Amino acid sequence: MNETLNQFKDYLKTMRRYDHVLTLLFWDLSTQAPEKGVETRMDAINYFSTEEFRLSTADEYGQMLKKLSEPEQFDTLDEAMQITVKRYLRDYERYKRIPQDFYSSYAEAKTRSERAWEKAKHSADFTEFAPHLEKVISMTKEYVHYMEPDQDPYEVLLDLYEEGIGSATIDCVFDELKEGLLPLLQKIEDSPRPDLSALEGTYDIQSQKEVQDMLLDYIGFDADAGATAESEHPFTTDLCIGDVRVTNHFKEEDPLSAMFSAIHEGGHAIFGQSIDPAYEGTALEQVNMMGLHESQSRFFENILGRRASFWKPIYAKLGELLPQFQKIPQETFCHAINDVHPSLIRTEADEVTYCLHIILRYELEKAIFRDNIPVNDLPQLWNDKMEELLGIRPENDAEGILQDMHWSDGSFGYFPSYLLGSMYDGMFLEALEKEKGSVDTILEEGRIQEITAWLKENIHRYGSRYTSAEVLEHVCGQKLSAQPLLHYFTEKYARLYGFEA
Numbered sequence: 001m002n003e004t005l006n007q008f009k010d011y012l013k014t015m016r017r018y019d020h021v022l023t024l025l026f027w028d029l030s031t032q033a034p035e036k037g038v039e040t041r042m043d044a045i046n047y048f049s050t051e052e053f054r055l056s057t058a059d060e061y062g063q064m065l066k067k068l069s070e071p072e073q074f075d076t077l078d079e080a081m082q083i084t085v086k087r088y089l090r091d092y093e094r095y096k097r098i099p100q101d102f103y104s105s106y107a108e109a110k111t112r113s114e115r116a117w118e119k120a121k122h123s124a125d126f127t128e129f130a131p132h133l134e135k136v137i138s139m140t141k142e143y144v145h146y147m148e149p150d151q152d153p154y155e156v157l158l159d160l161y162e163e164g165i166g167s168a169t170i171d172c173v174f175d176e177l178k179e180g181l182l183p184l185l186q187k188i189e190d191s192p193r194p195d196l197s198a199l200e201g202t203y204d205i206q207s208q209k210e211v212q213d214m215l216l217d218y219i220g221f222d223a224d225a226g227a228t229a230e231s232e233h234p235f236t237t238d239l240c241i242g243d244v245r246v247t248n249h250f251k252e253e254d255p256l257s258a259m260f261s262a263i264h265e266g267g268h269a270i271f272g273q274s275i276d277p278a279y280e281g282t283a284l285e286q287v288n289m290m291g292l293h294e295s296q297s298r299f300f301e302n303i304l305g306r307r308a309s310f311w312k313p314i315y316a317k318l319g320e321l322l323p324q325f326q327k328i329p330q331e332t333f334c335h336a337i338n339d340v341h342p343s344l345i346r347t348e349a350d351e352v353t354y355c356l357h358i359i360l361r362y363e364l365e366k367a368i369f370r371d372n373i374p375v376n377d378l379p380q381l382w383n384d385k386m387e388e389l390l391g392i393r394p395e396n397d398a399e400g401i402l403q404d405m406h407w408s409d410g411s412f413g414y415f416p417s418y419l420l421g422s423m424y425d426g427m428f429l430e431a432l433e434k435e436k437g438s439v440d441t442i443l444e445e446g447r448i449q450e451i452t453a454w455l456k457e458n459i460h461r462y463g464s465r466y467t468s469a470e471v472l473e474h475v476c477g478q479k480l481s482a483q484p485l486l487h488y489f490t491e492k493y494a495r496l497y498g499f500e501a
Helices: 003-031 035-056 059-069 079-096 100-123 126-147 153-161 167-189 205-219 255-273 290-304 315-321 323-327 330-336 354-370 375-390 415-436 439-444 448-458 468-476 483-497
Strands: 226-230 236-240 243-248
Touching: 003 035, 003 059, 003 226, 003 236, 003 243, 035 079, 035 100, 059 079, 100 126, 126 153, 126 375, 153 167, 153 354, 153 415, 167 354, 167 415, 167 483, 205 226, 205 243, 205 255, 205 315, 205 448, 236 255, 243 255, 255 290, 255 448, 290 415, 290 439, 290 448, 290 468, 315 323, 354 375, 354 415, 415 439, 415 448, 415 468, 415 483, 439 448
Parallel strands: 226 243
Antiparallel strands: 236 243
């Protein structure tokens, strides 16, 4: 029996317990903590973040990792534990370079920044948030410099979210996509837009929540291994394989927003719930390739959820839960969920123009970290870039730079993963149809669980055993390309809008 391995596993359990507490505190802060309880909750988050960091940089932990990395020990480990030791030793060496006092201050600054962002968004006033963002940017640069002092900070950040896919690759595929998208968008804009006035009105919030539950169940979310709640910005959080939670945000005048947020977050959650239980307690359980994770949420939301065939078996049920839809022809509904036009809010953008929202954020992040753009200049740059890419301009900060929470908690380098995920989806769709036949036929016959099962078998069960690039090679047999996504867009929207592909 390997005594060091047993000690290491016990140590990981302790670290996971701290992570469990932290995740629950963040969940509570984002979903139901009363305003007067926020300071206490933030203090607890700061404490447990600091303690978790202390455990992850302790000499005892490092000694176990180094001992298990020695060939005579390493060769006796199973594959999951070998990957765990390699990844955690890399992370240990990175985090060991970060002073504990700095880490504690950084954690506190990010928590306060998130709260400031939420208030600033409600008041549509960037000046309330600017000092916090400036501090988070400065501390993020310092944080990354501690981790990898000899590397470009933004490259390190990109790697934290999508290992092995740096800015050179992203620049190439984003340019390839933009080159194909712009003429397609012009064709769509030159086509008549459908009359969607039938969807105007107010929709009961409680009924929308019932629709959410119906959709989650339909696509394969396990309610016995998850939970739902409300938050300002929909998100998914993984406590463990048996407890993956989703949130949503409901608007009386826009039921489509909550429907597609439910499908999107449900895709994330199904991934988390479907990881092989044998990986629990190892690095493979934690999927840090955000592009891969986003590919699964966006596959359910867009590749499946925005097809007429997805709704055919359940449209009558939607009408039972939200009676207004009994008077809305399914064809009108399907035009509404595929209505392509430039819009201000990323999370509500159609799947085509969404790509440009991400390119905007990526280009601004490079400006922040490589050109050191002053924080106070960012709203103007944001608005200018939106006008350049989408032809529209925000009227206030809530419609512009304050619409996303990601920068408030230091998640720079995350945004590109959304668009990378969409590109993966174009490739996964080709592979799925090659093996299973027409997706439309499967969906029309109400067999969506067969698609969910295919995703689980080919992607989900492996957790983070493979990098995203390795998953593409394994499932699709090719390297990353924007062409399959462009082919999907062109074929779909030529058919919907009646122009020649």
